Amino acid sequence: MEQFISRTEKIKDGSIILEEGSWAYYAYVLQSGRAKVWKNINNKPALVGTLKEGDIFGEMSFFGMAKRTASVTADGDVIVGMITKDTFMDAVNKLPKESRVKLDKMTQDLLYLNDAYNRLTNCIREISDIKGRMIDPKLFEKEVENMPDLLREVVGRASKRFISAIDGSIKLMTQLEEASRTIDSLSTTLIQRCE
DSSP states (O other), X not given: OGGGOOEEEEEOTTOEEEOTTSBOXXXXXXXXXXXXXXXXETTEEEEEEEXXXXXXXXXGGGTTOOBOSSEEEEEEEEEEEEEEHHHHHHHHHTSOHHHHHHHXXXXXXXXXXXXXXXXXXXXXXXXXXXXXXXXXXXXXXXXXXXXXXXHHHHHHHHHHHHHXXXXXXXXXXXXXXXXXXXXXXXXXXXHHHHO
């Protein structure tokens, strides 16, 4: 691995190592420390992963995409080794054609799975946040009794929709968690095959 690294940099805690949407010139090896991976989901930064010493990141943008699909920030002071895009792609281009085709297919599938996983993770987090601050409609029933008929009807319908949304969200959350476990299992299998 060291023979591919063109330079190293020390990055301070909280600093951006690479930024989503920026052009990809380097892949990185986290030589010491930890880092956080962020994805912009619904115009909000969402924490979607962590990196540890020895992890390689930023290389996915070299496969058919020129811009970064996530941001990475230092979680404490870190040292990163930097691999140029040309060096990385030279190594890929030396692979047999059949291997390059399979690698390209796998990376495209990984990009789609990773995007779906990030969105699912964010949805689970949002549902959990809403669940933590919800008003129990049953506690509101006494106040509704003293409202005029029109408002009582509106609040009653809103309450029914609210309960239906809660039930639907619980079912959806279960499905999202199952999908996340499936993706995690697939990722583990792929990583084990690569090792």
